[in-house]
Amino acid sequence: MSDLIERQKIDVDIVCVGFGPSAGGFLTTLSREIMDSDGNIKLESRVTSGMPLQVICYERADDLGFGVSGVVTRARGIKKSFPDLDLTQIPFAHEVAHEELLYLLDPIGASRRPALLKLKDKFIKLLSRNFSFSLPWIPPFLSKEPGLVLSVGQFNQWVAGQIMASGLVQIWPGTPVKEALIDEKKVNGVRLVDQGVEKNGMPSSAFMPGMDVGASLTVIADGPVGQVSRQIDRVIGMPEEHHKREWAVGMKMVIDLPSDNSLKPGTVIHTFGFPEPEIFGFMYVYPGNVTSLGIFVPSFFESPVRTSYRYLQYWMKHPKIWSMISGGSIRSWGAKSLDESGKHGEPYLVGDGYARIGENSGTTNVLAGSGVDEAWTSGVLLAESVIELWRAGAEMTKENLEKAYVERRRKSWLESEARVAENSRNGFDYGFIPGFIGMGLSGMTNGILNMPGRFRRPYERVGNIEEYYRGKILGET
Structure with missing residues (x-):
């Protein structure tokens, strides 16, 4: 027509x-x-x-x-692009004032964690508060200081x-x-x-x-x-x-924090470990007691039921996250597709x-x-x-x-840094622990050393639903 x-x-x-x-x-x-x-x-x-x-x-x-x-x-x-401008004058913009990397333990025992990770969790739990542990060091490749939090x-x-x-x-x-x-x-x-x-x-x-x-x-x-x-x-x-085989869903909310909260504008929190080890979380605090927070559900996550909104709810109800947002009110929420193929x-x-x-x-x-x-x-x-x-x-x-x-x-720096990151996610093809090691290896060697990868399509990574939930959900008797 x-x-x-x-x-x-x-x-x-x-x-x-x-x-x-x-x-x-x-x-x-x-x-x-x-x-x-x-x-x-x-x-x-x-x-x-x-x-x-x-x-x-x-x-x-x-x-x-x-x-x-x-x-x-x-x-x-x-x-x-704006050398003479104070970018913090843009609504919701603020310089990064505090940055933290949190490992979240599973407070309810429902996540699928490798045996080695479960063993490690037992030791970390002794040092944790609210089922979370703040890492004493943020890798340079992940750190955003000095930078900005923005509402895009x-x-x-x-x-x-x-x-x-x-x-x-x-x-x-x-x-x-x-x-x-x-x-x-x-x-x-x-x-x-x-x-x-x-x-x-x-x-x-x-x-x-x-x-x-x-x-x-x-x-x-x-x-x-x-x-x-x-x-x-x-x-x-x-x-x-x-x-283009690497994707993620970014599931996010904007929340008006309670007036008595202690979070300062420019606070940046990265999380990993919960609700599943492969799901990463974030929280950015803006001026005016507003925060943007959410999770990334990646395509290398092998769950056959990737219910992003439910995972976001579990993440928000984690004792550590909930202690920071309890009493707040939702301003908006939504999701975005992310092309992570680099x-x-x-x-x-x-x-x-x-x-x-x-x-x-x-x-x-x-x-x-x-x-x-x-x-x-x-x-x-x-x-x-x-x-x-x-x-x-x-x-x-x-x-x-x-x-x-x-x-x-x-x-440009865009290309040189993209080369460092090119194979940094390869290890997740073999599981969370190899993936985490692979990211550290790539980041700390500027991409010289990387884990090998198989570059499977997302649908090739999704397992059988019965096998995935075996031992988690009781079958018919």
């Missing part, structure tokens, strides 16, 4: 799909170089003569702060406001992109989603065809499971031996007419547990490359983008 419909068409120089941290870094850097302080054009449009560069960004969420939540980040790339939703809205205040970039929320316009593996822009469609796919009386937006460069920044990213992966393919999941970063940034381009660092600053930095690196090419009058070809963007990215 869509190919037979007459559609409106506009042409711009650059179209961006998705507005998250990576697009924020890209558009912030690019918008500063389009015109000078006197109003003179520095980057001229190639579709509208005599006008500045024409840039438009489409975001599928109804608001520019949706789809993201709290984070702790070293913020190196973000701080570099608030941060995105603030960044969008800065960009749109320039008057040089349009950002349209609530406007999902259906697909890239591809001709023989060259991307020529995007097509927006049709509006006013019935459940059966047929046009309703309010039908409005999605517009075609032609562009010299399509910037793909649509997150871990974006529509356009998946389309490009299908059409272009993935580099040899690269795959370098193994890095797609082709560029092609004729397109470039990829952010989480779906393989920026997430699973060793450091960090992704926002990495995504932002990938956007900055692409913007610097586009500015360089545009000034030189170069076309947005695969060859030119590889020389400018890919080479720039390969020389």
